[in-house]
Amino acid sequence: MALVRRAIRNDWPIPDELRQLVATQMAEVLKGANASSRAKIAASKVVLAADQVNVRREAIDVQAVRAEMMPANQGSVAVAPSDNAQTQVNVVNIYLPSNGRD
Secondary structure, eight states, rough: OOHHHHHHHTTTOOHHHHHHHHHHHHHHHHSSSSSOOHHHHHEEEEEHHHHHHHHHHHHHHHHHHHHHHHHHEEEEEOOOOOOOSSSSEEEEEEOOOOOOOO
């Protein structure tokens, strides 16, 4: 499971079918009565790594939508989320002076 977590965290190319299979398998481990605590912890780490990637991708999508909606004389700078347990995404808007060519 450590290799799966590493693949997710490092954004290695993983086919969509395999992503679904990994999610299903991790859910089975977490729900399984016979799974060891060690296996459940490892599965939890995989699920959390996948969730962090999803949060980052959603933040990038939100930033792209905001950039499309901004007038030409405004910009946006995003601060990448940290990898701690409570991932936060901060967006700082920068208002640039008009250069008179708008």
